[in-house]
Amino acid sequence: MVELGCHHCGYRWNYRGESAFYATCPRCHYKVRIPNQKVDQTGELGKIGLEEHSKNLTGIAKIVNTVVSQFGYDENMLIQILLTFQKNFGWIPREVLSEVSKQLGVPLTRVYQVATFYKAFSLAPVGKHKIRVCMGTSCKVRGAPVILERLEGLLGIKAGETTPDLRFTLETVNCLGCCALGPVVVVDGDYWGNLTVRNVEKVVRSYR
Ligand code: FES
Numbered sequence: 001m002v003e004l005g006c007h008h009c010g011y012r013w014n015y016r017g018e019s020a021f022y023a024t025c026p027r028c029h030y031k032v033r034i035p036n037q038k039v040d041q042t043g044e045l046g047k048i049g050l051e052e053h054s055k056n057l058t059g060i061a062k063i064v065n066t067v068v069s070q071f072g073y074d075e076n077m078l079i080q081i082l083l084t085f086q087k088n089f090g091w092i093p094r095e096v097l098s099e100v101s102k103q104l105g106v107p108l109t110r111v112y113q114v115a116t117f118y119k120a121f122s123l124a125p126v127g128k129h130k131i132r133v134c135m136g137t138s139c140k141v142r143g144a145p146v147i148l149e150r151l152e153g154l155l156g157i158k159a160g161e162t163t164p165d166l167r168f169t170l171e172t173v174n175c176l177g178c179c180a181l182g183p184v185v186v187v188d189g190d191y192w193g194n195l196t197v198r199n200v201e202k203v204v205r206s207y208r
Contacts, residue, residue, distance in 0.1 A: 133183075
């Protein structure tokens with residue numbers, strides 16, 4: 001049991017619910033944070049003293065709580081919270097989205113809307129190297145489909161997939177703005193133009 005006070009209407013009551021994060025004011029239904037966070041503002045995952053607060057939390061819930069608590073359980077910080085996961089893990093697992101929704105007290109559909117709207121977020125593991133093959137009209141007529149086929153064969157994956165060792169992610173894009181160099185492939189920001197089926201392997205090898 002914990003005594004809570006509503007910041008909105010001032011009502012005070014003894015909370016006996018099960019949530020470790022939020023309670024709803026019985027009078028005005030305002031969302032009230034349960035103030036038992038013990039946060040070390042190091043800003044680094046896994047270095048925060050959550051021992052007391054996270055007694056009832058396990059695994060992903062603990063990791064999510066580490067981040068969400070740094071942002072004061074503020075639902076307006078949803079994008080920044082998701083960016084923190086993206087930056088630290090390279091992608092955001094669905095379990096994390098669901099836990100963020102729970103701990104922030106925002107609907108899961110909204111969390112998904114944000115996570116799928118911005119290109120900065122990836123909901124699947126991403127390889128260390130991102131290979132983007134231009135499939136714009138100009139590159140296409142200059143042989144891009146054959147280059148893509150060769151890359152898929154070399155990596156053993158289809159466009160949109162990541163190799164099991166998380167080394168490469170293969171994607172297609174529409175026009176990279178350098179049509180005269182077609183067919184063009186970009187690897188981690190490096191532009192490779194005038195590619196041929198023969199030299200594709202050399203490009204991939206230079207990132208292994
Ligand atoms: S079509 Fe490939 S760079 Fe423009």
